[in-house]
Amino acid sequence: MKIVNLLRIALRAIRRNKMRSFLTMLGIIIGVGAVIAMIAIGQGSKQSIQSQITAMGSNMITIRPNSNIQGGARMDAGNVQTLSEPDVTALRNNAASISALSPLVSARGQAINGPDNWTSSLQGVSSDYLSIRSWPLKEGVVFTDQDVKAATKVCLVGQTVASNLFPNGDDPVGKTIRFKNIPFRIIGLLDKKGENAFGQDQDDIILTPFTTVQKRISATIYYQAIFASAINDQSTSNAVDEIQQILRTSHRLQKGMDDDFTVRTQAELISTFTSTSQILTVLLAVIAGISLVVGGIGIMNIMYVSVTERTKEIGLRMSVGARGVDILMQFLIEAIVISITGGLIGVVLGIAATRGVSLFLHWPTLITQSSVVLSFMVCFITGVFFGYYPALKASRLDPIEALHYE
Amino acid sequence: MIVDIRNLRREFRMGEEMVRALNDISFTITAGEFVTIMGSSGSGKTTLLNIMDCLDRPTSGEYFLDGVDVSQLSKNELAGYHNRKLGFIFQAYNLLARTSALENVELPLMYNKKFSPRQRRDKAMETLKNVRLADRMHHMPSQLSGGQQQRVAIARALVNDPVMVLADEATGNLDSRTSYEIMMLIQELNEMHGKTIVFVTHEPDIALFSKRTITLRDGKIIKDANNNHVRNAKEVLANLASLTEIQNP
Numbered sequence: 001m002k003i004v005n006l007l008r009i010a011l012r013a014i015r016r017n018k019m020r021s022f023l024t025m026l027g028i029i030i031g032v033g034a035v036i037a038m039i040a041i042g043q044g045s046k047q048s049i050q051s052q053i054t055a056m057g058s059n060m061i062t063i064r065p066n067s068n069i070q071g072g073a074r075m076d077a078g079n080v081q082t083l084s085e086p087d088v089t090a091l092r093n094n095a096a097s098i099s100a101l102s103p104l105v106s107a108r109g110q111a112i113n114g115p116d117n118w119t120s121s122l123q124g125v126s127s128d129y130l131s132i133r134s135w136p137l138k139e140g141v142v143f144t145d146q147d148v149k150a151a152t153k154v155c156l157v158g159q160t161v162a163s164n165l166f167p168n169g170d171d172p173v174g175k176t177i178r179f180k181n182i183p184f185r186i187i188g189l190l191d192k193k194g195e196n197a198f199g200q201d202q203d204d205i206i207l208t209p210f211t212t213v214q215k216r217i218s219a220t221i222y223y224q225a226i227f228a229s230a231i232n233d234q235s236t237s238n239a240v241d242e243i244q245q246i247l248r249t250s251h252r253l254q255k256g257m258d259d260d261f262t263v264r265t266q267a268e269l270i271s272t273f274t275s276t277s278q279i280l281t282v283l284l285a286v287i288a289g290i291s292l293v294v295g296g297i298g299i300m301n302i303m304y305v306s307v308t309e310r311t312k313e314i315g316l317r318m319s320v321g322a323r324g325v326d327i328l329m330q331f332l333i334e335a336i337v338i339s340i341t342g343g344l345i346g347v348v349l350g351i352a353a354t355r356g357v358s359l360f361l362h363w364p365t366l367i368t369q370s371s372v373v374l375s376f377m378v379c380f381i382t383g384v385f386f387g388y389y390p391a392l393k394a395s396r397l398d399p400i401e402a403l404h405y406e
Numbered sequence: 407m408i409v410d411i412r413n414l415r416r417e418f419r420m421g422e423e424m425v426r427a428l429n430d431i432s433f434t435i436t437a438g439e440f441v442t443i444m445g446s447s448g449s450g451k452t453t454l455l456n457i458m459d460c461l462d463r464p465t466s467g468e469y470f471l472d473g474v475d476v477s478q479l480s481k482n483e484l485a486g487y488h489n490r491k492l493g494f495i496f497q498a499y500n501l502l503a504r505t506s507a508l509e510n511v512e513l514p515l516m517y518n519k520k521f522s523p524r525q526r527r528d529k530a531m532e533t534l535k536n537v538r539l540a541d542r543m544h545h546m547p548s549q550l551s552g553g554q555q556q557r558v559a560i561a562r563a564l565v566n567d568p569v570m571v572l573a574d575e576a577t578g579n580l581d582s583r584t585s586y587e588i589m590m591l592i593q594e595l596n597e598m599h600g601k602t603i604v605f606v607t608h609e610p611d612i613a614l615f616s617k618r619t620i621t622l623r624d625g626k627i628i629k630d631a632n633n634n635h636v637r638n639a640k641e642v643l644a645n646l647a648s649l650t651e652i653q654n655p
């Protein structure tokens with residue numbers, strides 16, 4: 001029998017039992033819808049974390065002091081003081097794979113502009129910092145190396161700081177604010193950066209030359225971190241090796257001693273986060289997959305009922321010349337049509353649900369082509385797998401007995 | 407010789423007991439014959455017809471259909487025989503419910519790869535016209551009378567141009583007038599289209615429409631006789647019509 005004829009018979013049988021066919025499909029519809037929505041949510045959060053991390057600057061390398069066993073006492077990471085001026089000089093002179101460097105010295109405190117005040121973080125950095133973070137200025141200029149040398153009291157403010165200190169919308173550039181009672185002249189306004197992967201507001205920040213923080217506020221010669229930029233993506237791991245060697249030399253660490261600093265790249269951060277969200281995606285997909293299997297069992301159940309109900313029809317078809325394989329194909333195709341139709345509706349529903357999630361919950365989502373193709377194939381396989389045994393049963397009926405079945 | 411049956415036996419095992427439905431049966435049918443098989447209920451008529459239609463296999467004995475030993479055929483070859491060589495008419499019509507007369511008649515052609523959808527439709531329509539149901543093509547079985555349903559079933563048996571048509575109590579569910587209409591169709595098929603007909607019935611007056619009657623009892627042939635006074639169904643119907651006119655002028 002031709003496949004078109006089989007399809008026609010299957011469609012007719014499905015149409016004849018609309019409600020039942022729909023209820024049978026429901027399992028598949030929910031299964032596929034769930035697979036697509038779940039994967040879209042998983043992929044969406046993965047992608048948004050990735051792009052946020054990349055937005056921090058993809059070649060960025062962070063060096064932080066590390067608690068090293070010193071005299072048998074492990075020190076709290078925040079108080080470790082191992083990074084300072086000679087390290088930056090050594091890196092600047094010897095690391096070939098690094099294009100930019102900036103120390104970080106930060107202080108928290110209250111910034112005041114007339115009657116308005118706002119508690120924020122004052123971060124002392126070099127003039128290279130913004131290029132390392134790939135963070136453009138919205139207005140004004142960046143401080144110069146000259147400002148760094150002179151520890152000038154100039155600053156750049158983030159959008160959150162600007163809107164809190166200048167609530168009536170005045171242009172902050174050119175104004176002077178006070179931080180811990182020291183006047184800072186605002187020379188630039190940073191572009192909006194949004195929240196980072198940890199949910200922190202990155203625009204709640206004031207940038208100033210690191211020397212200014214060191215000399216006028218913290219009275220320290222140490223850095224909380226050093227930021228660096230590899231010359232390009234490929235040289236990131238070279239840069240990490242170079243940094244490690246240079247800093248070990250500069251810190252006079254003997255062979256066998258642990259590093260007293262940690263070097264991290266964006267790539268590592270990305271992979272940590274993506275593997276977490278990968279697990280999430282797999283987990284969601286497994287849950288959704290289980291509902292697909294349940295849907296398949298529903299199909300199998302209904303196909304058994306359908307075969308029993310239509311025993312007489314099967315006998316008649318055999319008596320007018322249907323071969324076993326024709327009957328097998330008839331019921332198999334019916335099962336596949338049910339599962340694929342369910343799959344189609346499920347895809348539409350899954351996409352709608354995904355849209356709903358992004359629209360109403362503001363979750364990041366990403367519908368991938370592969371998830372649609374995958375769930376479609378799973379549907380087809382479900383139809384074949386769960387439709388096969390009922391169809392086989394039908395094809396093996398004895399025509400005379402089938403004809404006399406009541 | 408279209409049918410050659412030799413020493414045919416069919417036994418059913420019912421637990422301990424053995425039912426001999428057919429017990430050493432031999433006969434032949436030549437192409438173009440119209441044979442009635444008579445016998446009381448349980449005499450083995452249906453069992454014999456099922457074997458002749460290749461739906462069932464004998465316990466022993468031989469059955470040559472159109473010169474071919476049926477026992478040597480594979481299941482798929484048998485399906486081909488059902489489809490192209492044999493037409494079967496049931497007592498209970500066995501039409502597919504909620505399926506139009508036309509689609510019911512198309513059914514055997516669905517399993518015949520030679521027919522395109524267009525040819526299938528045309529052939530089914532033509533066959534329905536031959537059984538005088540052209541105006542009922544799109545009716546569902548539930549919208550048809552018993553006689554009309556049986557005519558659809560006859561069209562279905564004929565649509566593939568079989569060499570032999572087998573009917574099992576085809577008039578069993580019908581009143582006598584409708585039965586005669588069916589017999590008229592069967593006679594036409596035999597006389598005008600040259601089809602071999604094997605017609606099972608337990609009603610003696612129906613047997614009178616054929617030239618030859620084989621009578622079964624307890625699985626054996628007790629009589630195989632020619633009928634020299636074949637009734638013509640068309641005439642019988644015409645008489646019936648004039649009779650009704652006289653009764654209700």
Ligand SMILES: Nc1ncnc2c1ncn2[C@@H]1O[C@H](COP(=O)(O)OP(=O)(O)O)[C@@H](O)[C@H]1O
Pocket residue numbers: 418419420425426427445446447448449450451452453454
């Ligand atoms: N499938 C079967 N299993 C057991 N016995 C059967 C079966 N089919 C027919 N028989 C028996 O075979 C005998 C002949 O039956 P059947 O051919 O149907 O008779 P008829 O059609 O002449 O009424 C009966 O005694 C019946 O009970």
Ligand SMILES: [Mg+2]
Pocket residue numbers: 451452453
């Ligand atoms: Mg019978």
